[in-house]
Amino acid sequence: MGEAPRQHRGVGTFGPDVLNVTFDPQWMFQRTADTPVQSPLDGLPFLGCTRIDGSSGVMTVELRYVGGAVLFSQYLTPQS
Numbered sequence: 001m002g003e004a005p006r007q008h009r010g011v012g013t014f015g016p017d018v019l020n021v022t023f024d025p026q027w028m029f030q031r032t033a034d035t036p037v038q039s040p041l042d043g044l045p046f047l048g049c050t051r052i053d054g055s056s057g058v059m060t061v062e063l064r065y066v067g068g069a070v071l072f073s074q075y076l077t078p079q080s
Contacts, residue, residue: 029063029072046071 019025033044049062057078063071 028074031071043067 019027031044031046034042038044043065045066047064047066049064051060052058053060059076059078060073061076062073065071
């Protein structure tokens with residue numbers, strides 16, 4: 001028997017959704033799909049990337065397109 005076709009579950013675009021205020025979040029950036037449950041082939045999956053500078057302690061948080069281009073970035077400075 002042949003192998004069953006693979007299905008990607010939970011892949012696609014959703015939202016916007018209601019902001020859960022449990023931990024006092026703030027909207028810093030929002031990018032939603034043009035249509036509900038848009039295919040990842042349309043280029044909308046994003047990847048999160050973080051870096052911490054060893055000397056300053058500044059953390060850079062970036063949201064990137066799958067191809068690597070930066071969509072949004074935020075710099076977080078440690079408290080003294």
